[in-house]
Each structure stands twice: as structure tokens, then as C-alpha cells.
Amino acid sequence: MKYALVTGGSRGIGRAICVQLAEAGHYIIINYTSNKTEAEKTLALVREKGGDGEIMQFDVANQEQVELVLNAWIDKNVGKTIEILVNNAGIRKDQLLMWMSNEEWYSVLNTGLGGFYNVTRVLIKGMLVKKYGRIVNVVSLSGLKGLPGQTNYSAAKAAVIGATKALSQEVGRRGITANCVAPGFIKTDMTEGIQEKDFKQLIPLARFGTSEEVADAVCFLASDKATYITGQVLSVNGGLYS
Numbered sequence: 594m595k596y597a598l599v600t601g602g603s604r605g606i607g608r609a610i611c612v613q614l615a616e617a618g619h620y621i622i623i624n625y626t627s628n629k630t631e632a633e634k635t636l637a638l639v640r641e642k643g644g645d646g647e648i649m650q651f652d653v654a655n656q657e658q659v660e661l662v663l664n665a666w667i668d669k670n671v672g673k674t675i676e677i678l679v680n681n682a683g684i685r686k687d688q689l690l691m692w693m694s695n696e697e698w699y700s701v702l703n704t705g706l707g708g709f710y711n712v713t714r715v716l717i718k719g720m721l722v723k724k725y726g727r728i729v730n731v732v733s734l735s736g737l738k739g740l741p742g743q744t745n746y747s748a749a750k751a752a753v754i755g756a757t758k759a760l761s762q763e764v765g766r767r768g769i770t771a772n773c774v775a776p777g778f779i780k781t782d783m784t785e786g787i788q789e790k791d792f793k794q795l796i797p798l799a800r801f802g803t804s805e806e807v808a809d810a811v812c813f814l815a816s817d818k819a820t821y822i823t824g825q826v827l828s829v830n831g832g833l834y835s
């Protein structure tokens with residue numbers, strides 16, 4: 594059993610990742626920012642699978658909060674190391690660049706890119722000591738291709754891809770892998786306003802994906818079946834673009 598932290602584990606893709614990591618036998622730390630009820634639902638699903646875990650509130654964009662909460666967990670759990678980290682928390686606030694507000698730009702960057710930095714920087718130390726770690730960052734097709742109306746989101750996700758490739762080379766010798774999973778259109782709260790019928794003709798597999806299909810890829814990269822894979826981006830997008 595390993596300790597796994599999933600940021601944004603309260604809903605959508607993060608929830609499916611929590612459930613599948615629990616099925617793989619890990620202890621799951623379910624991070625959320627505001628939705629405690631949904632985080633508790635994820636924990637209940639984890640327990641239904643015979644696993645265990647806990648919920649953990651922090652805003653990934655708030656460095657002080659991240660450090661306070663994670664260091665408190667580390668201090669309280671002497672001898673335990675969070676060896677699996679899934680940086681999944683993300684938001685989108687679509688807007689054409691010419692109309693983009695500072696709030697729309699920085700909140701998306703601070704959550705997607707800042708969240709990766711804030712959380713990974715704390716947990717990488719334990720992994721380096723343990724000489725083992727699995728870091729999986731949930732990025733997006735938008736960070737590979739760029740999508741109009743998403744300069745903020747595309748920038749955040751592309752930056753995480755670059756950071757993952759760099760980090761994988763820093764920590765590989767210590768048995769730590771760092772990879773990305775890049776979903777296309779997945780049915781979650783994030784895509785609520787996007788109609789599947791309007792986009793499915795663009796997708797070779799002719800449908801939106803599910804959170805579980807993304808979780809399958811994340812859990813593979815987080816497992817010991819992916820020991821020789823690092824610095825990669827695995828697209829889960831129905832063949833849309835990669």
C-alpha cells in the first residue's frame with residue numbers, strides 16, 4: 594500500500610482517479626478546495642472499494658496554505674511518505690485574449706501551473722529520500738494544440754507539460770517518474786456547457802470520454818507497470834488530436 598494524494602479529488606476526473614487508486618490498494622488523500630460534501634462522497638466510494646483514505650482541504654493556488662496543510666500531515670505521519678502524487682486540480686475561465694481580465698488569466702495559471710509547483714515542491718522531498726515516486730499531472734489537449742478562447746488554460750497546461758519533462762530529468766535517478774495525461778473532451782462538471790453533439794463529429798471515436806477512461810491512464814502511469822516511462826504525455830482524447 595502506498596500513500597497517494599489526488600488534488601481536486603472531490604469531483605469528475607479526480608474522483609475516478611481516487612476510486613481506481615483505492616482499487617489498486619493505495620491509501621487515498623482526497624484534496625478539495627470548497628466542496629467538502631463531494632470530497633466526502635469520494636471518500637465513501639473509496640471505502641466501498643475496500644480502501645481507505647482521508648479528505649484534505651487546501652487551495653492548490655495558495656502556497657502558504659498548501660505548505661501548512663501538507664507539512665502538518667507529514668509531521669503527524671512520521672515514517673509515512675506520499676509516494677504517488679496526481680496533480681489534477683484545474684479550472685478554466687475561457688475568454689478571448691483581447692477581453693481577458695487579470696483575474697481570468699492569473700486564477701487559471703495560479704491553479705493549473707501554480708498548483709503543480711506548490712504541491713510537488715513539498716512532496717518531492719519525501720520521494721527523493723524514499724528513492725521512489727510517481728507524479729502524474731493531468732493536463733489537456735488544449736496545452737498541446739492550443740484552443741481559441743483558452744490562452745490562459747492552454748498556457749497553464751503547456752507549462753505543466755514543460756515542467757514535467759524537466760522534472761523527470763531531475764529526479765529519474767532517484768526512482769521517481771513524472772508524466773502527464775492529456776484528456777480531450779471528458780464528461781464532467783467542467784464541460785457541462787459543451788454539447789457532445791456539436792463536437793463528436795470532430796472526434797474519431799465519435800463521443801466524449803469518461804472520467805474512468807482518464808483514470809485508467811493515470812493509474813497505469815502511477816503503477817509499477819510504468820517503471821520505464823517518464824517525461825511523457827499520454828493523450829486520452831478519442832483520437833481528436835495529439
Ligand code: NAP
Pocket residue numbers: 600601602603604605606607624625626627628629631651652653654681682683684704731732733734775776777778779780781782783784
Ligand atoms: P471538475 O469536474 O470541474 O473538478 C475540478 C476539481 O478540481 C474539483 O475536485 C475541485 O474541487 C478541484 N479544484 C478546483 N480548483 C481547485 C483549487 N484551487 N485547489 C484545489 N482543488 C481545486 O474538473 P474535471 O473535468 O474533473 O477536471 C480535472 C482535471 O482535468 C483538470 O486539471 C482539468 O483541467 C483537466 N481536464 C479536463 C477535461 C474535461 O473535458 N473535463 C479535459 C482536459 C483536461 P471542489 O470540488 O472543491 O471545487
